[in-house]
Amino acid sequence: MKTTLLPLNDPDLTQSDLDAVMEVLQSQRISMGAVVEMFETEFAQYVGRKHAVAVSSGTVGLLLILRALGVGPGDEVVTSAYSFREAAHAIALTGARPVFADIDYWAGTLDPEKARGKLTEKTRAIVASNTNGHPAAWGPLRALATEANVALIEDSTEAIGSVYQGKLVGSFGDCALFDFSQPGALTCGEGGMIVTDNDDTAAMLRRLRSRRTEERASVVLGGWAPLQAGLSDMAAALGLAQLRRIELLLARRKRVERWFLEYVRSFEGIKDPYITPEVEQCHWFLYVVHLGTRFTRSSRDAIIEDLRQEKLDACAYAHPLHLQRYYHDLGYRRGDLFVTEKVAERAVALPFHAHLTEEQVAFIVGTMKDASINVGAGTAIYL
Numbered sequence: 001m002k003t004t005l006l007p008l009n010d011p012d013l014t015q016s017d018l019d020a021v022m023e024v025l026q027s028q029r030i031s032m033g034a035v036v037e038m039f040e041t042e043f044a045q046y047v048g049r050k051h052a053v054a055v056s057s058g059t060v061g062l063l064l065i066l067r068a069l070g071v072g073p074g075d076e077v078v079t080s081a082y083s084f085r086e087a088a089h090a091i092a093l094t095g096a097r098p099v100f101a102d103i104d105y106w107a108g109t110l111d112p113e114k115a116r117g118k119l120t121e122k123t124r125a126i127v128a129s130n131t132n133g134h135p136a137a138w139g140p141l142r143a144l145a146t147e148a149n150v151a152l153i154e155d156s157t158e159a160i161g162s163v164y165q166g167k168l169v170g171s172f173g174d175c176a177l178f179d180f181s182q183p184g185a186l187t188c189g190e191g192g193m194i195v196t197d198n199d200d201t202a203a204m205l206r207r208l209r210s211r212r213t214e215e216r217a218s219v220v221l222g223g224w225a226p227l228q229a230g231l232s233d234m235a236a237a238l239g240l241a242q243l244r245r246i247e248l249l250l251a252r253r254k255r256v257e258r259w260f261l262e263y264v265r266s267f268e269g270i271k272d273p274y275i276t277p278e279v280e281q282c283h284w285f286l287y288v289v290h291l292g293t294r295f296t297r298s299s300r301d302a303i304i305e306d307l308r309q310e311k312l313d314a315c316a317y318a319h320p321l322h323l324q325r326y327y328h329d330l331g332y333r334r335g336d337l338f339v340t341e342k343v344a345e346r347a348v349a350l351p352f353h354a355h356l357t358e359e360q361v362a363f364i365v366g367t368m369k370d371a372s373i374n375v376g377a378g379t380a381i382y383l
Contacts, residue, residue: 006364008286008313009183012249012354013242020241024233032210035233039240040193043178046243047170049195051202054231055209058157058179061192062090062127064229065175068204069151071096071124078118079127080110081321082340084286084349085157085179088127088321096124097330100322102337106274108132111339112140119144125151130159130169132317133284134275138164138172153177158285160186161250165278170195175205180239183286183353185249188239191231250283252354259358260287260350263365268292269372270348287352288317290343291372297345299375304348306371312364317347 024030036054044052055061071077073095079088081100091098101115110128126145128136138154145152154173162169170176175198180191196202210230231239242249264272271290275282291300300316307314320340322332334341350364 005311005313006351006356006360007353008315008349008351010353010355011182011187012185012252013238017238017241020237021234024237027233030234031232032230032236033233035240036231036236039231039236039243042240042243043193044195046246047168047176047195049170049176050197051195051199053194053196053202053205053209054236055192055194056229056231057181057190058085058087058155058177058192059090059093060227060229061177061179061194062087062153062155063093064205064208064227065153065177065194066090066094066096066125067208068201069125069174071151074122075124076120076122077125077127078110078115078123080129080131080340081323081327081337082108082318082344083129083131083155083158083321084318085155086321087129087155087157087177087179091127092326092330097122098321098327099123100327100332100337100340102339103131103343104137105339105343107134107136107276108343109134109136110141112137112144115141116144119148119150123148123150125153127153127155128173129155129157130162132273132286132288133159133162134273134282135159135162135164135169135279136172137276137278139278142172151175157192158184159283160184161246161281161283162279163281166280174198175201180235185253185283185285186239186242186246188231188235188242191235191239249354253283253352256352256354256356256361257284257287259356259361260352260365263362264289267365267369267372269295270368284352286317286349288347288349289368291346291348293346295346295372295375300346300348302375303368303371306374307350307364307367310367312367313351314364314368315349316344317349318344320344 040052075096108131154176157179175196
């Protein structure tokens, strides 16, 4: 048995990242300032959007987006209950009702037709996630949002660098949201970024985010109560340094992904992540494998426990939102989202980061194979 934990994630930092943070620490400004503005400018350029607004987290970022779009009590927002990053909590925080629609079985993303069935006269927005790095069906989702005259919000908190029909994720929503906490490829501890092409929305996002010292007496800006949800220059320095070498960071993770694919495909009891034909590049947030249909949720949990006994930091990829206590109190029950529940109970997130060696990947997959034998052989993943 291994004596040290092989973590789910290990940030891919270099001395240049640490130097960037140290430079800020030795300056006269460590709170939100010029470095944050530089990070926003370069991030907007990277995604190809007009504006970027740095925020303290992905969930707070979605909260700001919804408030900027006027979503509040009495409104409904259609979204998925399936994600590792639970930014959709922000919908409830606005006072609006989250309306959960089911997912595509293979991609794990919001199913446009199932989302259509959830639309009502109270619907104000659709929030679709690029789940675990896999882009959602943005063509059909955009058509649906346009037809229903509702906002389309893109949750890219798990998907930096992925490409759908020739465009980077973050390009498709009226607003799109990124998150920089672990275990993402770009991490600055905590933080997030909202991108949009709408000038008015960007201005409102900044009003709702925070207020500068010199703006405290402003009659105009005093009409809003900001959340003080900005990013510090320290965090922005770390994020900016990684953004400037994002292609290298993603390439290093791709190398590890290829090792996983080679070893996972040698075992028919677990299914490697699926990529739809419309997706040209998928950068996984975590390496999530799916157990065969003979496995149950309890056997999935037993496999995870076996992995942890071998000091491998595996976990369930998602605990669907509609099955969590808060949403139970809103009336949601097991059985409401058949595909979400079926996929979630057999999805296992394995350690995935650029520091893994091929030998470690082989050990992770081999240990999972052994653990699966302990609970019963699996078959290919089919409904």
